[in-house]
Amino acid sequence: MSRIFNFSAGPAVLPVEVLEEAQKELLEYQATGMSILEMSHRSKPFEQINNEAQADIKELLGLGEDYCVLFMGGGASLQFSAVPMNFLEPGKIAAYAVTGSFSDKALKEAKKVGETAIVFSSKEAKYNRVPKPEEITLPANCAYLHITGNNTIEGTEFFEYPNTGEVPLIADLSSDILSRPIDANKFTLIYAGAQKNIGPAGVVVVIARKDFIKGRSKDLPEMLNYETMMDNESLYNTPPAYAIYIVGKVVKWIKAQGGLKAMEERNRAKAKLIYDVIDANPDFYKGYADVDSRSLMNVTFGLVNEDLEKKFAEEAEQAGLSGLKGHRSVGGMRASIYNAMPFEGCQALANFMLEFKEKNK
Numbered sequence: 001m002s003r004i005f006n007f008s009a010g011p012a013v014l015p016v017e018v019l020e021e022a023q024k025e026l027l028e029y030q031a032t033g034m035s036i037l038e039m040s041h042r043s044k045p046f047e048q049i050n051n052e053a054q055a056d057i058k059e060l061l062g063l064g065e066d067y068c069v070l071f072m073g074g075g076a077s078l079q080f081s082a083v084p085m086n087f088l089e090p091g092k093i094a095a096y097a098v099t100g101s102f103s104d105k106a107l108k109e110a111k112k113v114g115e116t117a118i119v120f121s122s123k124e125a126k127y128n129r130v131p132k133p134e135e136i137t138l139p140a141n142c143a144y145l146h147i148t149g150n151n152t153i154e155g156t157e158f159f160e161y162p163n164t165g166e167v168p169l170i171a172d173l174s175s176d177i178l179s180r181p182i183d184a185n186k187f188t189l190i191y192a193g194a195q196k197n198i199g200p201a202g203v204v205v206v207i208a209r210k211d212f213i214k215g216r217s218k219d220l221p222e223m224l225n226y227e228t229m230m231d232n233e234s235l236y237n238t239p240p241a242y243a244i245y246i247v248g249k250v251v252k253w254i255k256a257q258g259g260l261k262a263m264e265e266r267n268r269a270k271a272k273l274i275y276d277v278i279d280a281n282p283d284f285y286k287g288y289a290d291v292d293s294r295s296l297m298n299v300t301f302g303l304v305n306e307d308l309e310k311k312f313a314e315e316a317e318q319a320g321l322s323g324l325k326g327h328r329s330v331g332g333m334r335a336s337i338y339n340a341m342p343f344e345g346c347q348a349l350a351n352f353m354l355e356f357k358e359k360n361k
């Protein structure tokens, strides 16, 4: 077996320890005589997996009894619709900070439901940055402010979240959830597709204030109604059970690493390795994002000589550095270095970048 360094944006690298545990348990989970893949979602062992995963996520984020954790299907993209369908009532305005292609998609879905306002957009500048808190002014009658915490495609990230006062703050944290400590109590609702930072594709983690999701329209499709999901412990229907099981393991892995503070230290050190090479070689590499907005999760950059980019991606692949080609809408390169990417992977990429420059300058 030779595992390479996988810089894919998602589905993305998972901790080897988690994969090994899952492998060990694949045929038989804890003397039950069957695999999790075959087990009822209403069984005792699965109930425990579901409960522990919820509790561990809340513990890592420092959240109390007033929050619930839900596991839903449909990807983060279905949340783009679920959020306005649940919370954008007639007469209210949903505010969106448009900082990347995913926030643009979220806005598009909200427009189908009700009135919206764009309170910030970096679209003209190709989404090269996120706003400072003071740049955002909310409209009157604001239903909520929606932000995208980390812009996976463009490589920008919020490090200071807007202050919304009484207005609910809702965030898509698909690509930076549990990558560093945040003041989670600031958020009314957080959602995250698991396949970037905390698990496989197929499950979305929703973290919400219980009082916020109570009492919403009974006309909502049950599968999009957060209250239905909450009242049924995410077991209204068959949940993506195996994906939840893996999320549970990843969350325990994060705890074993020392929690979110330890993740942040690691993630900062990893990102620095690559950004330092970009910054020290402006004649050869160029960063995509504004320095203040640079993501710790997705490092986006190009080569000053764009003709060399194809060669860079190909030779990196041959050197065991996979998935570095940037998103088609941005071009260039993107190194996704989520929680599970080891420090050595970033070191290998930084070294490769220096060697590639030497050979091609």
Ligand SMILES: *Cc1c(COP(=O)(O)O)cnc(C)c1O
Binding pocket: 010, 074, 075, 076, 077, 078, 102, 148, 150, 151, 152, 172, 173, 174, 175, 193, 196
């Ligand atoms: C990947 C991603 C999405 C889309 O997730 P799906 O699970 O594919 O629907 C949405 N938002 C962000 C920030 C993402 O990184």
